[in-house]
Amino acid sequence: MTARSVEHRLTDRYRTVDVPVAGGSLRVGVWDALDADGAPVPEAPTALLVHGVTASHRSWQLVADRLPRVRLVAPDLRGRGRSHPESPGQRPAGMAQHADDLVRVLDHLDVDRTLLVGHSMGGFVGVVMADRHPDRVSRLLLVDGGLPLAVPDGLTADEVISYVLGPTAERLAMRFAGVEDYYDFWRRHPAFAHDWSPALEDYLAYDLVGEEPELRPATSYDVMSCDTVDLNTGTALAGALGRLRHPTLLLTAPRGLLDESPGLYEADRLAAMLEGFDLIDSREVADVNHYTITMGERGATAIAAAVEGELAAS
Template sequence: MTIDRVPVSGGHLAVETHTGTSEPILVVHGVSSQRMLWSWLRAESPHLTLVAPDLRGRGDSVDVTGPSSLAQHADDLDSVLDTLGLDAVHVCGMSMGGFVAVEFAARYPSRVKSLILVDGGVPVAPPAGLTQENVAAVFSDRIARTQQHWNDIGDYIEFLVSTSLPLLDPADPLLRTYAEHDLFDGSVRLSSDAVVADATDVFFGASRFRELTMPIRFLHAQWSVGTDSAPMYSSQIVDALDLTSITAMPGLDHAGTIMTAVGAAAVGETIDEAIDAGADGVGQFIDA
């Protein structure tokens, strides 16, 4: 495992590389997350070489200054590949990270061999009641964690599970590793401004999804937050897609698609398919 500090506009991104036997996969986390999101994938698919940045405003990159947006993240990822000497990679994005991956692929198509989108990236209408004016209120649980001091990691984990991760096991050691990376001296390393700006861009910005020509593999959860909640992607949206592959993830909510062994294993298998298809010169995209 190596950690690089990549120069970007406003500072340096922290980028962690876990070297396996595969070619490098650039993995992009979600709106209020950080690079330890991929701990479950590393556990289930240790052969994968994962290049995992903390996006600006999160984790070890929390102090990067300047506005946050999908386009800015895409430019940051371009800098990551430049610094690491990588010409083109498969890109896996989860949630908001999927939308960043799409923007990156649209801006720098020659750098993206294929996309693996995990419950994100595919255009979707804003949830009922969400407007550009109330994004901060809708994401209040994410923002609330930044406004408290956490003296006990157990208390912080309980807060995460009680608000946004209800189907996860508080005793999971990987969840503890994830939570520990969030905190520094009891404070959550997450920019509330970045959360609001990026969420606004996801739901109200102009998606470039339909410009893409590389293979796209899409995995989607049965629920959003907890059992029986409405999914981010309805059956109508999924049925209308015509991509390289579409994988349903029954029994999992949004977080569970990557923060559980079952979800991470499915993502790992899909990444393996993308790598194998690329090695065989196979893989086509049919416009949705």
């Protein structure tokens, strides 16, 4: 199946809307809830899905496939996908700006309160949003993100980016002659050696902007840089975690961005961190890495089950 046919398959319940925010708009993917007969379910529960640092809302497709009875709202964060508003201040983004953008999304779609599901950087955004706007979040589901990463002290901004993201950031400067070239780049990436899928191809095709033969990833390096530094060395996250008041479930991957072990949250270090958080439960998703915990079949199945459990608990 090609990326084009995946796009066609999405149209039954999937749509996009553009939501006004400071400086422009955000592109937001919405998967409407359907009943067993394929009819819309207006009273269905809603989950807000927040993607990672260089991703887009399309990274949630496999999860959406497994949650037909849940209304899913997933924005392209500022500086990613089709969301490139002008910066409203001196800094191009940061956790607080993304958190406030998410409130605009909820307002636009008449969502009063929601389960917030955040992968990677989306988990950090979720923690800050829950702190800044506590009445808009019922519970937090953090997916391999949201708690501090093991980053050495004293690194410059570029060194933090290189240490945390490595090739993920480097590809933002690359150019690709066509979509197939971009597929080939990711086929060589160790994270997807065993988890290639049509949904992944759709996500990757959506990630490219520009014209052949100069296609490029959609993520803004400047926004990504600001965000990476903010979530690792800024004050918004530390303060939000210190005031955490929402029940939180953290799902972790045993392998990292390059499919290496351990993953971002090594077991002993994570256990030590969690001693200070009574509201956070944690469990590991078996046999996934930082990417495939959302964009692989096993990971998507585990996240969907966790979403259903957290919605029931709400």
